[in-house]
Amino acid sequence: MFYPLTLAKLEVGQHLYWQIGNLKLHGQVFLTSWFVIGLLVLVSFLASRNIQRIPSGIQNVMEYALEFIRDLAKNQIGEKEYRPWIPFVGTLFLFIFVSNWSGALVPWKLIHLPAGELAAPTNDINTTVALALLTSLAYFYAGFSKRGLSYFAKYIEPTPILLPINILEDFTKPLSLSFRLFGNILADELVVAVLVLLVPLFVPLPVMILGLFTSAIQALIFATLAAAYIGEAIEGHGHGGEEHE
Amino acid sequence: MDPIVAGASVLAAALAVGLAAIGPGIGQGNAAGQAVEGIARQPEAEGKIRGTLLLSLAFMEALTIYGLVVALVLLFANPFS
Numbered sequence: 250m251f252y253p254l255t256l257a258k259l260e261v262g263q264h265l266y267w268q269i270g271n272l273k274l275h276g277q278v279f280l281t282s283w284f285v286i287g288l289l290v291l292v293s294f295l296a297s298r299n300i301q302r303i304p305s306g307i308q309n310v311m312e313y314a315l316e317f318i319r320d321l322a323k324n325q326i327g328e329k330e331y332r333p334w335i336p337f338v339g340t341l342f343l344f345i346f347v348s349n350w351s352g353a354l355v356p357w358k359l360i361h362l363p364a365g366e367l368a369a370p371t372n373d374i375n376t377t378v379a380l381a382l383l384t385s386l387a388y389f390y391a392g393f394s395k396r397g398l399s400y401f402a403k404y405i406e407p408t409p410i411l412l413p414i415n416i417l418e419d420f421t422k423p424l425s426l427s428f429r430l431f432g433n434i435l436a437d438e439l440v441v442a443v444l445v446l447l448v449p450l451f452v453p454l455p456v457m458i459l460g461l462f463t464s465a466i467q468a469l470i471f472a473t474l475a476a477a478y479i480g481e482a483i484e485g486h487g488h489g490g491e492e493h494e
Numbered sequence: 495m496d497p498i499v500a501g502a503s504v505l506a507a508a509l510a511v512g513l514a515a516i517g518p519g520i521g522q523g524n525a526a527g528q529a530v531e532g533i534a535r536q537p538e539a540e541g542k543i544r545g546t547l548l549l550s551l552a553f554m555e556a557l558t559i560y561g562l563v564v565a566l567v568l569l570f571a572n573p574f575s
Contacts, residue, residue, distance in 0.1 A: 425556070432559035435566065466552045473549070 265365040275373055277362060282370040284355075285347045318342055318472070325476035330395070330483050334476065337387055341380060342472035345371060349434055349464030353441075353457060369434055369464075377431040381423035384475040392482030400482070426474060433467045495575040503572050507565035514561025518554040525550055 265276035296311035304312050318339040322331040352369020360367055370376045392400040404415045437460035444453040529547040533540050567573075 428560055428563055429556040432556070432563040436559060436562050439566075463552070463555075466548060470549065470552050 263365045265362050275365075275375065277365045277367050278370050278373045278376060281351065281357070281367050282348065282376065285344065285351055285370060288351070289343055289347055314343070315339070321469075321472060322476050325473060326480035326483065330480070331476075334387075334391070334479055338472050338476045338479075341384070341475055342468055345380070345430065345471050346465060346468035348376075349468055350461065352434065352438060353460050353464060368438055371430055372434045372438055374427065374431045377427040378423070380430070380471070381427035384426060384478065385419070385423045387475070388478040388482040391479045395483045403482075422478060426471060430467055430471055433463055437463060495572070499572070499574050503568045503574070507568040510561045510565045510568070511558070514558045514564075518557045521554045522551055525554070 264278075267274040267276040267279070292307065293311065296307045300308060319331075319335055321342070322335050322338045325331075326334055348369050348371045352372060357367035392403070405412055406415070441453050441457055441460060444456055525547060529543050532543050
């Protein structure tokens with residue numbers, strides 16, 4: 250890597266390794282994701298500690314967030330089945346959203362680590378792959394628990410000729426989900442870092458604001474797609490789409 | 495790193511991002527144009543159109559991002575070095 254100024258540097262692929270048994274962990278990702286989880290738990294606790302009939306302050310904000318997530322799940326999964334999936338979709342959305350924004354808003358770079366640097370947890374491919382695989386498991390479970398063995402009929406649904414493509418789809422879904430999120434967040438941070446390298450003052454600001462916007466959209470997309478996959482698995486290909494649209 | 499591998503990787507990274515930007519660029523232009531047309535025809539549907547447009551723009555952008563991921567892998571985590 251290159252270090253023209255001590256003020257800004259660009260590091261990709263360097264991590265703070267923690268050795269636990271045979272496992273090598275990326276420590277900086279754990280530190281920031283614990284921060285994000287702690288923040289979310291704290292805010293939820295504060296919001297639900299003293300619930301009023303007429304919400305105000307932080308309770309109001311969290312109720313707005315909950316309504317937003319509920320509408321998202323209802324739109325994608327359908328009126329009948331959406332209720333049990335709100336926690337899952339909501340967790341995905343809030344975790345990704347707060348992770349992305351914490352990477353942009355919290356001045357992590359001021360804290361020096363022996364190796365690597367603190368950044369949004371979602372700019373590590375392992376985090377996004379974990380989230381995407383969870384989504385895969387979730388929609389598989391949703392379809393299987395709702396429709397039993399007839400869930401597997403979706404693999405030969407239009408014609409059995411499409412069987413390989415339908416199987417391939419199960420692998421491309423988590424792949425595209427994880428790469429989309431990882432690439433967007435990493436690209437954001439890299440663009441900001443490169444601009445900070447070139448001009449440390451004021452010039453990176455518009456790009457940072459654009460980054461905030463795209464990170465919010467990416468969180469929304471991840472949650473929407475997860476909900477859409479779950480809805481698709483519940484309804485099935487052939488007779489889906491009555492509940493919404 | 496072998497200089498030929500280094501040179502090829504840098505070229506390939508540039509090509510990956512550059513070529514991956516063409517298709518989504520055309521697609522985003524099309525989508526935005528159609529959205530403007532839709533708003534002009536039906537100004538009261540502006541909010542809905544804008545929401546859908548932003549979501550679909552992000553989907554298209556993901557394709558360029560795939561190219562970018564390949565470029566970043568070539569530059570920072572090159573498997574051939």
